[in-house]
Every structure is written in structure tokens, then in C-alpha cells.
Amino acid sequence: MKDGRLDEVDRKILRVLATDGRISNQALSEQVNLSPTPCWNRVKALEESGVIMNYVAILDQQALGLPDTVIIEVTLERHDDEIFRRFGEALAELPEVIEAYLLTGEYDYLIKVAISGTAGYEKFLREKLYKIPGIRHSRSTFALRCLKRTHSVVP
Amino acid sequence: MKDGRLDEVDRKILRVLATDGRISNQALSEQVNLSPTPCWNRVKALEESGVIMNYVAILDQQALGLPDTVIIEVTLERHDDEIFRRFGEALAELPEVIEAYLLTGEYDYLIKVAISGTAGYEKFLREKLYKIPGIRHSRSTFALRCLKRTHSVVP
């Protein structure tokens, strides 16, 4: 690859792939007004440089029996490195956890969880989250509806 | 398709595709201990029934120049249907918004935004979010670090 900068054609390619990760190189090259060879070279370069991290299937959580999304904010008891490291690791291992962030501000963590109903939520809290030591306080919010869900943004 | 229920083989297929959306049918069938034909039939059935919603490339937001994730919680001034509908639509149209949920609890909305630095954040608030009418109050939290980011959960 020449360098790390992306031109408008690269961004076009990324916008298409962020929407349809299984498009063929031929169809992609047509959509971005390139011939197949340079299009293919660009896609490979974007994959190798890590701009494209991977390709995944997006699944319907409702069909999988986990229709509810709960946002849980958590504050830990003591702010020492070891507790933080362990808490982060334990979180990442829970399959119900879709996303988790370390935050600035009032809470230490924001956790997004996929569960089924209040019963699934209670079970997750009791059997999984509260089993991780160090939590001082948590606040949960159920998502009533998802208004938008993208997986990547190309500026 | 026979019916809407998923067996263990379907779930295995979904777990693989949620990790590698570009795997060939041949390789997938080996991973789930099926021969290629029934594996292919199952994948097509999962696509047609909507369990697999789509396939996408996951991009590195840092490489794209939007390294920061900000969580914005918003409460609207008046809780009437029309204001809510318009606010949700306007949100979904903003490219910086990766995810947006209507919530229970203290705030009406949770919005996850990809931006670049405090400058990008301020610009987004002033030029985009605050241009949508009806906001009473908002609270923003920068994500310091992402601890986990999955896109689907297969129970």
C-alpha cells in the first residue's frame, strides 16, 4: 500500500462494503466507477491496513430470542488499576454483553446487554454482573425502541 | 423453510457467520459438521426468514478519522407524539449517529456518536443535534476506551 490516506474512491468503497459486505468485486467496482482490478487492489489494501477490520453477519436479536436491549451504567468501589482491569475482562467475557465502554463522568462503565424481558435482565444482573466484584452502584435503562443502528460511519 | 425455530446447528452457523461473514459455504459446512448442500439450504433459510438481516464490513473508526465515541442522553421538552416522531427521524438522518434508542427512565434518548475530539463533538452538538427542535436537556459522556464491541449475540 502506498500510504495511509484514503481518497474519495476508497471512502465510496467503504460506504458500499459497510452496507453490503458480500458484494462481489465486479458489482462493487461498478458502483464506484472503477474497473475490477484497481477496485480489488484497493479493497485488499483496506483490509491489510486494518481500515476494514472484518466482515460479519448482522443477526435479528428478536428472532434469536433476545429481543431486549438494556443499558447499564456502573460505578466501581475503588478506582485502582487492578480492579478496573479485572472488571473489564470479566465484562468482555459475558456473552450477553454486546458493547462495553470505559467512560468519563458520573459512571465508570456503560454496558449494552441483549436479554429477554425483565426475567432475563434480573437473571443477568444476579448471576452474571453482580458476581463480578467491585461494583458500588449501577443504573439500568431499558431501550423501548431502536431508532438507528449502524455499524460503521464513513465521513 | 419448515418453521421459525432454530436448532443447535442453525445457531452454530449463526455464530460462525457473526464472526466471519465472508466464509465460503464449504468452509462453513466443515465448521458445523454438515455437508455443503444442507448447510447452504440452512443459510438461505436464515437469510430469507430475516434471522440474518445483512452482511457488513466493520471499519476502524480511528483509521477513518472519527476516533471518539460519545454517549449523549437527551430529554425532550414536551412528550407529544409528533415531537418524538420528528426527533427520532432527524436523529436517524445524522451520519455521526451510530446508534439511537428511545429509553425508559430519566432520559428519553440514548445516542451514540462517532466524532473527532472535543472540536468535532462541539461542532456536532452546535450544528447538528441542537438544530433539532425540542431538546430540554442533554448530558454527554466521552468513552475513554472500548472494552467490547460485538454486533450480534447467539444464545
Next chain:
DNA sequence: GATGAAAACTTTATAAG
């Protein structure tokens, strides 16, 4: 469900304008 097979298409590599 497994196997086999054939046509159309895709990927990947390479060469030349």
C-alpha cells in the same frame, strides 16, 4: 440428511497498454 455433478460466476494473479 449425504453425494455428485454441471453451469455461471468470483477470486486471485499476472501481463501489457
Next chain:
DNA sequence: CTTATAAAGTTTTCATC
């Protein structure tokens, strides 16, 4: 960058056990 070529692999359909 474009066009062209070619081998290897994949998708898709279909028939048979």
C-alpha cells in the same frame, strides 16, 4: 489507471441415494 487472460475456487441449481 484500463483491458485482457487464465487457473482455481465458489455459488447455485438440480438429480439421486
